Structures are given as structure tokens and as C-alpha cells.
Amino acid sequence: MSAPSSLATKPRLSLAQIINMSVGFFGIQFAFGLQNANVSRIFQTLGASVESIPVLWIAAPITGLLIQPLIGHFSDKTWLGKWGRRRPYFMLGSIFAALALFIFPNVGGLWMAAIMLWMLDAAINVSMEPFRAFVGDMLPDSQRTTGFAMQSFFIGLGAVISSLLPYILTKLGVANEAAEGVIPDSIKISFVTGAVVFLTAIAYTVFTTKEYSPQQLKSFGEIDAINEVNIKTPAKKFYNKGIWWLVAGLVLSAILYYNNLNNEQPLEKELYILSLGIAAFGLFQILAGLLHRGNKSSGFVEIMDDLNFLPDTMKKLAVVQFFSWFALFAMWIYTTSALSQHLSGTTDPTSKAYNDMGNWVGVLFGAYNLFAAVLAFLLPVLAKKFSRPVTHMIALIAGGLGLISFYFIKNEDWLLLSMVGVGFAWSSILAMPYAMLTKSLPPQKMGVYMGIFNFFIVIPQILAATILGVLTKHMFGGNTIDTIVLGGVSLIVAALFTLRIKDK
Structure with a gap:
């Protein structure tokens, strides 16, 4: 408006x-x-x-x-x-x-x-x-x-x-x-x-x-x-939504428990964090219904109400964030083991080759942060020439190609070139989604929606911590370099989803 x-x-x-x-x-x-x-x-x-x-x-x-x-x-x-x-x-x-x-x-x-x-x-x-x-x-x-x-x-x-x-x-x-x-x-x-x-x-x-x-x-x-309150979710809707989420979370937890009880190779226990998290969200919705008092409701009800009415741009950016941060956590968790196995031929964390590679990974991570700091000044220039979504798409593709290149590079020194792409993506991930988001948010709720937006950083982090081990072990046969490639593909998928965002 x-x-x-x-x-x-x-x-x-x-x-x-x-x-x-x-x-x-x-x-x-x-x-x-x-x-x-x-x-x-x-x-x-x-x-x-x-x-x-x-x-x-x-x-x-x-x-x-x-x-x-x-x-x-x-x-x-x-x-x-x-x-x-x-x-x-x-x-x-x-x-x-x-x-x-x-x-x-x-x-x-x-x-x-x-x-x-x-x-x-x-x-x-x-x-x-x-x-x-x-x-x-x-x-x-x-x-x-x-x-x-x-x-x-x-x-x-x-x-x-x-x-x-x-x-x-x-x-x-x-x-x-x-x-x-x-x-x-x-x-x-x-x-x-x-x-x-x-x-x-x-x-x-x-x-x-x-x-x-x-x-x-x-x-x-x-x-x-400053203290305006406008609750749009009826109490009944809080109850109905809460019951669905609660039941879904409890059913998933029961399935996971039954599988681990009767399987010689149980799934990671961290998966309970996801299933019980779903159930907890349902309980929060039900609690919001209990505390609902029209426009005199508590701050907790306001937050749950805001969760039920996310702006359209925020919903689209949430998908981009999900795939972006899933890729980042894959990189942070597995780079040392991936490069040690792929370039040094060892999976022994006590070996000299493994620890030498670990030291080099520290250099690589420092490098991409340095590149991110420098390339941050390029973002406003590109955004003015193209648009914010296109700029973010370019940066994410650069980061995705940087991670995928890990598979093909045989000399560890050349990985510094890969870090240029990763640094460009990192710089954009820290800036462009928020620049696009702020324009779509009601200014009186800027803080709470920025806090809710953090969900789409934390949830992929928890998901990565729980399922990447399963994928690496059962789908990739323990080859963690394939997990890094998956991270690169995830960044490119995130880039494609930016095409849905209109920078008005």
C-alpha cells in the first residue's frame, strides 16, 4: 500500500x-x-x-x-x-x-x-x-x-x-x-x-x-x-492447527521409536528433535488458543499469530534460506573429513595427514570469510544494475559451483579459488535476503518477523545435523565428498527459488 x-x-x-x-x-x-x-x-x-x-x-x-x-x-x-x-x-x-x-x-x-x-x-x-x-x-x-x-x-x-x-x-x-x-x-x-x-x-x-x-x-x-495489538487468528483455529501438529509430531516420534527398537541399525537419536519439535509447535498453538483474549492477548499469542500470517515474500525467502543454510551446514560439518578422505586418502582423525588437512580447512574457512568481507561491497552495485533477487541468485550459483568444484580439484591450494565463490554466496546470504525481506514487512512488526525469519536458519541446521549422517552413510557409502557436492546442489536449488521473488 x-x-x-x-x-x-x-x-x-x-x-x-x-x-x-x-x-x-x-x-x-x-x-x-x-x-x-x-x-x-x-x-x-x-x-x-x-x-x-x-x-x-x-x-x-x-x-x-x-x-x-x-x-x-x-x-x-x-x-x-x-x-x-x-x-x-x-x-x-x-x-x-x-x-x-x-x-x-x-x-x-x-x-x-x-x-x-x-x-x-x-x-x-x-x-x-x-x-x-x-x-x-x-x-x-x-x-x-x-x-x-x-x-x-x-x-x-x-x-x-x-x-x-x-x-x-x-x-x-x-x-x-x-x-x-x-x-x-x-x-x-x-x-x-x-x-x-x-x-x-x-x-x-x-x-x-x-x-x-x-x-x-x-x-x-x-x-x-508502539503497543498496537491486532490478533487475526481465532482461538478455534489455534486449537485445530495445534492438534494437527501435535498428532503429527507424536506419530513421527512413535514411528522413530519403533524403528530404533526393532532395527539393528537404528536411526540417529537427534531425529527426535525434529519429531518432538513438530509436537512442541502443536502444543504452542494450543497454548496460544488457551491464552487468546482478542486484542488483549499476551505477547506469546501475538507471536504465534504472526507465525500464522507470514508475508508472501517471507514465505518465498524461507525456501531460499532453507536450502542455503542446509548447504552451509553441510560444508561446516564435513569439509575436513571430505577433503582428508578425497585428497589425502585417510579417514583416521589421529593421522598427520588428517590433522594437516584440518589446519588447511581452517585457512580455507578464513579465506571465504575474508572474500565475503571484500565482496560485500559488490552487492549494492549488482543490486542496482540487476535487482536484489538476481544478485542473490548469481551469488548462490557461484557458491554452489564452488562447493561442487571440491570434487574435481586435486590440488588443495586451488581450493582457495573455490572459496571465492563460497565467500560471495556467504556475503549475499548475510545481506540480500534481509534487504528483500524488510521491504515486505509491516514496520511495526519488523523485529518479531526478523526473529521468526531465524527459524529458517535454525531448522535446516537441525535437519542437517540429523539427516546428513544418514545420507552420508547409507546413500553415499561414507564418501563425505559427495555430501559436500550435495551442499553445492542445494545452493543452486536455493538460487533457482529466488526467481519466485519479485523485488518491487
Whole structure:
């Protein structure tokens, strides 16, 4: 719906202002980079078996699944004077994340480390979720591609530096080994550094960027009232939908249980996360029906109602996100084993060849993040020349071909060329879907829909963690390079689905 001509036009921001509002993402990704690269190592140091690590990690995506819509909803409803709408959540999350980063490498038991992972991931999500809505709040549509591309740049930069930090500290003489059950000093100093960087980067954005007031947002035609409530789903529909999802989840769980009870080769237990997750969604729908009070319902009912009425563009982007993130998790999980088996001819994780390849994979992952940071500046240029969907399609095809090329490249050095394509795709995945999405969202619900959009990142992550092992073992005969190729094909499928999106 076009806005009346009497409404004010949201002003364009300078490049310096866009940089200021994006610096906080450097701190967020710095913390994520430290977490992703070192938490499994901490778990193993504290006595966790390799088989138990995925279970310890599963709390992280589930935490994001639950927290992001809640924080998005609350930030939509918040206005704290000069602190604004989104910035209070940036600061609150950064404070708790910094505390977790200080404590994490000093814990003495595995259970405490698992709690710290939950606290750290929850706090990072509190800071991160409103940042996507922040771009939608602050920038006119013509600048949102640039805004999200700037976030991609800082994400890539933060990932590269944080991933390399323990290695750099070791080269500077900091101990990288410790007694059994003790975290090395290189990890401890890295996490403390991460805490300082996180707080500093978030504080920089908070104190250099002023949000628009509710009165200004009203003048732009973006909101009517901060606390406006409009529940569209009748209580009966909540009940009916909830019962269907609950029954489906319970039936799938029963089938899985029966299969594993009577089969010598049971399926992975992580599949219960999917089946019980379906049942839990049904219970949430039923609970929303019980709490339904018309337009006086709770925030939980609002979120469930919003889930039932996703904008059309968001539905189409959800499919693109699903195949994109499924591919990314295939790459993150299996690259080391795939290249060790395919190029070095070993599957023994204790062998020198396997660990040498593991070190090279670290270089490759650092490379694609670096390429992503650089290629982020190409996205606005391509989007202006073609369109945002076409730009995203080109980037995803480049990433898909990059992953598929793993199968054909026989010299590990040439894999750096593959990482250019992967980096281009990664840069676009972090920017273009959000640039396309913000234009289709009701501005008064920007936060909650950005949180719900995170579902289509977390769900493929959980699915990848549960079915890729089955596919690799039973369909590919243990050849993990074929799993990487599957990831490449998945990116190309995602690219084809972008053709359904119209960038109005």
C-alpha cells in the first residue's frame, strides 16, 4: 500500500552513519567466531567424548529459535527515551555475553561449560536479533542493501580475526597447551579479548547512532502505535492447527521409536528433535488458543499469530534460506573429513595427514570469510544494475559451483579459488535476503518477523545435523565428498527459488 503524499520521507544516511550503525556486528561475529572455533575444543578438554559434542551443541540453535522471536517482539514494543527501541537490547545482550566470555574458559566442569554455552548463545542472540530490524528502522529502502552489505563486511572481518586469534597468540608465545582438564592460556586470553571487543563494538554503535522516535516513525508512515495489538487468528483455529501438529509430531516420534527398537541399525537419536519439535509447535498453538483474549492477548499469542500470517515474500525467502543454510551446514560439518578422505586418502582423525588437512580447512574457512568481507561491497552495485533477487541468485550459483568444484580439484591450494565463490554466496546470504525481506514487512512488526525469519536458519541446521549422517552413510557409502557436492546442489536449488521473488 503506498503511503499518502503528506507523510515525511525517511532521510538517506551518510556512509559514515551506516558504518557507525554496523560496527556492533563486528563484536557480535567476534564472539560467534570464538564460540564456533573453540567450544568443541573446550568440551573435549573437559572430558566430553566426540560422540557427545553434537548433543552439547544442540542447545545453541534451539536457544536462538526461542529467543529471537521473543526479543524481536519486545523490541518492537519498546521505547526507552534516549536509549531508543533496539539499542537497549544491544547493550543488555553484550553485557551478559561479555560475562559469559570471561567465565567460559575458566570453568572446571563439563556441565558448567554447557551452561555457559547456553548463556553465551542466548546473550549473543539478544544483541544480534534487533540489529536486522535496526537497518529496516533506520534506512530507506534504497539504502537497505548497502546497510546489510556493511553488516556482511563486519561479519566477515570479525570471523577472520576471531578465528585466527588463538593461532596468533600462540605464535606470540602464549601457551597453547595445558594440563589435562585445563583450558590453555591462548583460549582464555582470546575469550577475554572477545568480551572486550564485543562490549566496545556494541557501545560504539549505541553511542554513535540515534534511533528515530515513535513520533518520527509515525511521520514516515511506518507505525501507528508502539503497543498496537491486532490478533487475526481465532482461538478455534489455534486449537485445530495445534492438534494437527501435535498428532503429527507424536506419530513421527512413535514411528522413530519403533524403528530404533526393532532395527539393528537404528536411526540417529537427534531425529527426535525434529519429531518432538513438530509436537512442541502443536502444543504452542494450543497454548496460544488457551491464552487468546482478542486484542488483549499476551505477547506469546501475538507471536504465534504472526507465525500464522507470514508475508508472501517471507514465505518465498524461507525456501531460499532453507536450502542455503542446509548447504552451509553441510560444508561446516564435513569439509575436513571430505577433503582428508578425497585428497589425502585417510579417514583416521589421529593421522598427520588428517590433522594437516584440518589446519588447511581452517585457512580455507578464513579465506571465504575474508572474500565475503571484500565482496560485500559488490552487492549494492549488482543490486542496482540487476535487482536484489538476481544478485542473490548469481551469488548462490557461484557458491554452489564452488562447493561442487571440491570434487574435481586435486590440488588443495586451488581450493582457495573455490572459496571465492563460497565467500560471495556467504556475503549475499548475510545481506540480500534481509534487504528483500524488510521491504515486505509491516514496520511495526519488523523485529518479531526478523526473529521468526531465524527459524529458517535454525531448522535446516537441525535437519542437517540429523539427516546428513544418514545420507552420508547409507546413500553415499561414507564418501563425505559427495555430501559436500550435495551442499553445492542445494545452493543452486536455493538460487533457482529466488526467481519466485519479485523485488518491487
